[in-house]
Amino acid sequence: MPGSLDKAPPPYKRFDTVLIANRGEIAVRIQRACHELGLKTVAVCSEADREAPYGRTADSFLCIGPSNAAKSYLNRDALLLAARLTGAGAIHPGYGFLSENADFAKAVEEAGLVFIGPDASSIATMGDKISAKRAMMAAGVPCVPGPDTALPDDPAAVERIALEIGYPVIIKAAGGGGGRGMRVVQEAARLHEAIALTREEARQAFGSPSLYIEKFLQHPRHIEIQVLCDIHGNAVWLGHRDCSMQRRHQKVVEEAPAPGIAPEVIGPVGLACVQACRQVGYRGVGTFEFLYEDGAFYFIEMNTRLQVEHPVTEMTSGLDIVQSQIKAAQGNPLEMSQADVQCEGHSFECRINAEDPDNFLPSAGVISDLVLPEGDGVRVDTHIHAGYKVSPYYDSLIGKLIVHAPTRAEAMTKMREALSRTRIGGIATNLSLVRALFEDEAFGRGETDIHYLEQWLKQRGAQ
Numbered sequence: 001m002p003g004s005l006d007k008a009p010p011p012y013k014r015f016d017t018v019l020i021a022n023r024g025e026i027a028v029r030i031q032r033a034c035h036e037l038g039l040k041t042v043a044v045c046s047e048a049d050r051e052a053p054y055g056r057t058a059d060s061f062l063c064i065g066p067s068n069a070a071k072s073y074l075n076r077d078a079l080l081l082a083a084r085l086t087g088a089g090a091i092h093p094g095y096g097f098l099s100e101n102a103d104f105a106k107a108v109e110e111a112g113l114v115f116i117g118p119d120a121s122s123i124a125t126m127g128d129k130i131s132a133k134r135a136m137m138a139a140g141v142p143c144v145p146g147p148d149t150a151l152p153d154d155p156a157a158v159e160r161i162a163l164e165i166g167y168p169v170i171i172k173a174a175g176g177g178g179g180r181g182m183r184v185v186q187e188a189a190r191l192h193e194a195i196a197l198t199r200e201e202a203r204q205a206f207g208s209p210s211l212y213i214e215k216f217l218q219h220p221r222h223i224e225i226q227v228l229c230d231i232h233g234n235a236v237w238l239g240h241r242d243c244s245m246q247r248r249h250q251k252v253v254e255e256a257p258a259p260g261i262a263p264e265v266i267g268p269v270g271l272a273c274v275q276a277c278r279q280v281g282y283r284g285v286g287t288f289e290f291l292y293e294d295g296a297f298y299f300i301e302m303n304t305r306l307q308v309e310h311p312v313t314e315m316t317s318g319l320d321i322v323q324s325q326i327k328a329a330q331g332n333p334l335e336m337s338q339a340d341v342q343c344e345g346h347s348f349e350c351r352i353n354a355e356d357p358d359n360f361l362p363s364a365g366v367i368s369d370l371v372l373p374e375g376d377g378v379r380v381d382t383h384i385h386a387g388y389k390v391s392p393y394y395d396s397l398i399g400k401l402i403v404h405a406p407t408r409a410e411a412m413t414k415m416r417e418a419l420s421r422t423r424i425g426g427i428a429t430n431l432s433l434v435r436a437l438f439e440d441e442a443f444g445r446g447e448t449d450i451h452y453l454e455q456w457l458k459q460r461g462a463q
């Protein structure tokens, strides 16, 4: 049933060629989805990525700048020029880089191309964490206690708001997100200094001093809901993921579904997310991030991009999220209703990083030998091969190991087996770390929160 739309759908813009404005494993993943849809692809690279094999399997391959990402993968003019030269009708931004940049999305649309993502105004609304919270509260999505407006300047007014919420509180920058620009305040005596420090950081880092305040949740889990929307007012949610296993806001292991959450508890939250998408005229794929504590959900942020961990949801839902995202950008109506979305079994993803497992420093060099696992319910998303040179210029993610099995216990066993068969020689990786995690008993019981991994690493180091 189509919902109401505040925005009129844009005119259909057909495209037969997609420029992939990214690199590494996600460039491979997007290229596969495009080719499966019968679309031609344009791969772009920096000088460091000239040898990338996905360049040879694309229909066109262009070098757009030097190794420094600011001059290549983040170079908007170079990307738009590459699209024009190759006849691309759409740009897929992947994740990171320009994927959540509203100005870039606008420039793409103004150049007469399709940005494969939501429209620029949705990106801008969700990029400002205060306007995102306001939109969610208006749609009935449960949020963390605290106002959906910027902190006032009047010190006495701020003190009253903090007291009403109750300490501890957290001060966050409206332009922040993903763990940047936030500060916990334990007691009233420290409130004003925390605000002053966070405001200055926000001004420097995000160019805006705007802040907001929330109740600080002490031991939550990080649970997210994946949505998929078309431009005709249809939206569905594709279940949930637990992404609590993280260090310094970098996720290490993700799973779907989040363990131990009853359908009656998450169901209404999923419906509220879908309702919010209809209200803001959201298009394509999106992720609602929640904190989950003591049986309740609290919205924190919405990501308007395809996420690294989308495969665990693909495994449980049986849907191809990247293909669906591209079809939504083509203006096609959703091919399924909520009743058609049936999530089955359990999926885990391990992020494999080229980094020292003890000090987490990135590790560059040539992969001397490589053995990757395969088999039923085993998936590897990667761009690497034996002889591949891991460059020091970019994120250390070199691949993702994904498994799917009927139950969580079976999926854990399958991941242990897949990890034991994996060999990556010549560079340091975090394989030993994720192998140890899959032997951990509390993780086995699904009893972890957002602080678990950092505490686990501390204890491990102390031994």
Ligand code: MV4
Pocket: 144, 170, 177, 178, 179, 180, 214, 215, 216, 217, 218, 222, 244, 246, 249, 289, 291, 300, 301, 450
């Ligand atoms: C919070 C919080 C506790 N209470 N907000 C960190 C990343 C950004 N997305 C929001 N974050 C948090 N917001 C309230 N009101 C704790 C965190 C947080 C966190 C959240 C998700 C995953 C990992 C985290 C690690 C530290 C802190």
